[in-house]
Amino acid sequence: MDLSDLRIFTAVVREGGITRAADKLNRVQSNVTTRIRQLELDLDVDLFIREGKRLHLAPAGQLLLGYAERLLALADEARASIKDPHPRGVFRLGATESTAAVRLPSAINEYSRRHPEVTLELRIGNPVTLSAAILAGEIDAALVSEPIADAPFEKIPTFEEELVIVSAAGQPPVGRKGCFPGTMIAFEHGCPYRKRLENWYASHGEMPARTVELGSYHAMLGCIVAGMGIALLPKSVLTTFPESKRLTVHRLPPGQNRSSTVLIWRKGAGSPNIEALRQILSRSRNGKA
Structure with a gap:
């Protein structure tokens, strides 16, 4: 059973017979008759009660008609939605x-x-x-x-985005000799900012002794305020943090900060x-x- 079968079936019902349905659908009568027979074979029921050349809906046909009309309307709606250039x-x-x-x-x-x-x-x-x-x-x-x-x-x-390294307030500029905090605070693996901070350590011949993984920037910044470590993040994030005055922002060199x-x-x-x-x-x- 496909949509074209259902369109032929509903046309026969609406037009009251094979001949008028064939004219409406621009098909030959034998094709319409064959498709109705195939639909009945597929469903293993009689959709029409036949009295000579006259057709009357059988109970199964009446039941199918309701479903067919809804399915065809839904298909038309889907087709219109797909062609609609407006967001929806x-x-x-x-x-x-x-x-x-x-x-x-x-x-x-x-x-x-x-x-x-x-x-x-x-x-x-x-x-x-x-x-x-x-x-x-x-x-x-x-x-x-x-x-x-x-x-x-x-x-x-x-x-x-401008990227910066953030530490607790009052900390000396990171990256100077002897000023490489042992703990870095970052998202899970897959975060590009984590990778950049790891590369920053490596470029100075250093490695953090510990990495604390957290799931939000506000949690990271709270830990930084408490002196737990440093993080690399977009400077724009600091505008959403109410305790930003308790942080020190360390700028990165050009070429590394964008x-x-x-x-x-x-x-x-x-x-x-x-x-x-x-x-x-x-x-x-x-x-x-």
Whole structure:
């Protein structure tokens, strides 16, 4: 049983017979008759009571008619939705923790205002897990920090972040001789900022004696205020932390202090929902309302 069978069946019911249904569908009568017979064989029931050339709906046909009309209406709705260039439905978006906390709120607010027919779902993760989620079809797009492989994704730049190392207030500038804190505080493996901090230690011939893994920047910053260690993070995150006066911000040298955030989605899987977000982020990047 397929949709074309159901369309022929409902046409026969509405037109009151094979001949008028065939005219309506621009088919020959024998084709309509054959398709009705095949549908009955497939369902193993008689859909019509036949009295000569006259057809009356059998009880099974009456039952099928209700389902057929709903299925055909749903198929028409799905077809219209797919061809509709306007954003709609569920939009599953991923983002890193810092982007979700600092950069996304205004963009999501504008998106929801402009496109009320879209339901936004947000997943937080690192670039590795979010990239895998896109390829697995679990989310539609994500905002992640570079580097991201080009091959499976389309991507556009969205934000530029200044990266800084943060320690407790009053600590001497990190990186000077003898000033390499033994504990670094970071997200789990897969976080590009963790990798950058590990590389920073290595570039000075040092390694942290201990790494504390935490799941949020505010938890990290609280531990830093308590003197537990240092972290590398986007400077913009500090604007959301009420105890920022109890921190010391250590700037990195040019060439080591920038990070690009990009919007990525699977190649060939663009959609009106993604395009709408791309336009909002592009306007924000270019300083337009």
